[in-house]
Amino acid sequence: MTHNILLTGASGMLGKEVALALSKNGIEFSGSGRHEARPGFLGNWVRADVLTGSGLDAAVHARSCIIHCASTPAKPGNDIIALRNVIAAARAQNTHILYIGIAGIEEAAKRYAYYKAKLECERILAESGLPYTILRASPFHSFVDTLLRRLTFGPFLLVPQMTLQPVDIQFVAETLTMLAFERPIGRLRDVFGPEALDTQRLTDLWFAGKQGRKSRIPMPAIGSFVGLTDLKVVDGMSGGASWSEWVAQHRQ
Numbered sequence: 418m419t420h421n422i423l424l425t426g427a428s429g430m431l432g433k434e435v436a437l438a439l440s441k442n443g444i445e446f447s448g449s450g451r452h453e454a455r456p457g458f459l460g461n462w463v464r465a466d467v468l469t470g471s472g473l474d475a476a477v478h479a480r481s482c483i484i485h486c487a488s489t490p491a492k493p494g495n496d497i498i499a500l501r502n503v504i505a506a507a508r509a510q511n512t513h514i515l516y517i518g519i520a521g522i523e524e525a526a527k528r529y530a531y532y533k534a535k536l537e538c539e540r541i542l543a544e545s546g547l548p549y550t551i552l553r554a555s556p557f558h559s560f561v562d563t564l565l566r567r568l569t570f571g572p573f574l575l576v577p578q579m580t581l582q583p584v585d586i587q588f589v590a591e592t593l594t595m596l597a598f599e600r601p602i603g604r605l606r607d608v609f610g611p612e613a614l615d616t617q618r619l620t621d622l623w624f625a626g627k628q629g630r631k632s633r634i635p636m637p638a639i640g641s642f643v644g645l646t647d648l649k650v651v652d653g654m655s656g657g658a659s660w661s662e663w664v665a666q667h668r669q
Contacts, residue, residue, distance in 0.1 A: 422446040422597050423480045424556055425467055425503065426487030430559065431517065432479035435484060436460055442594055449476050456501050467499035470506070477506040482513045482597045490641075493534035500538045504545045509588040513600045515593060516542055518553040520582070520607040526649035539604070550596055554589045555609035555651065558663040564645075565623055574631035576616050577642045578648060582609040583619075585657025592654075606653035613650045614662055619660065626664030 422439065426432040427448025440459040447461040448454060449472075454462035465476035467487050477483060485503055489495040500516070507514055519535055528533040542549050561570045561583045568575040592608055612621070617633075624630045638646040658666070 420598065421479060421481050422485070423476055423483045424448045425483065425485050425510070426450075427458070429486060430557065431586060432486040432524070432591065434586050435593050438587070438590040441558065442562070444594065444597070446544035447476070467502055468495055470502040473502055473506040473655060474509070477512055479510070480512050482515055482600060484515045484593055484597055486517055490531045493531040493657060496534045496538055496560060500541060502653075504542065504547060507547055513548040513551070514542060515550045515596055517593065519551040519553055520555045520609055520651045520653070521649035522644070524649060527643045528643065528647060530628050531641070531661055543604075546666045548600065548602060550601055551604040552593065552596060553604070553607045555584045555607070556645075557586040557589070558583045558610070558658070558660060559586060560661070561619070562623070562664075562667070566618065569631060572628060572632055574620060574633050575636040576633045577636050577646050578616055579648065580613055580615045580652060581619060581648065583660045583663070584608060584610040584614050585663060588657025589604040607651045608654050608656065609651055610657060610659060611655050614660060621666055622661045626668050
């Protein structure tokens, strides 16, 4: 089985890690995006816009698999448009599409548009008639860290009530790389971090890594935080560094 992979969203948080994993494993691939590759990108690059479809047919030609990481949480409808364009380009050669979803979002999708769009994308792909793989992952360590930073105001930390299973983004990237080789069909077991942590434990470990505590102030589930507070704990495949290990590695 030959491998010549197209990676959409290659300059994003997950896409960059997948590019590193593909390169490390010696897999032929091209990243894609609307603009030129960022300096230091490890791999070939093709200009293709998943939102307009411009350049996408040429980018998909002769690929064994498309790893579709492109996503725009601030504009959920764009995810649906982009996936439809990827599917249309993939039809010419019945190209396998590997899609990354989010674990535990069924309930949260009722109140958060981005999660609703992610579920709709899964449905569209499953009904496309193309060979496909769907892998759902829990929130990445780096995402949770960024979230807590944004909720920090001087000596205070605003904390929504939530239980998360933070996962190592490198573990997810390595899993996607393996799946691009194997190309199983359908939705697979979810991937998540080694621990399910409630708000107090999550922030206790974060404080320890930052060498300083904040006063926690409970906050209501509003805006995008609705999605996090309604996330459900999932079963499947656990792996990668734990939250406490990741925080220790990124100690400040």
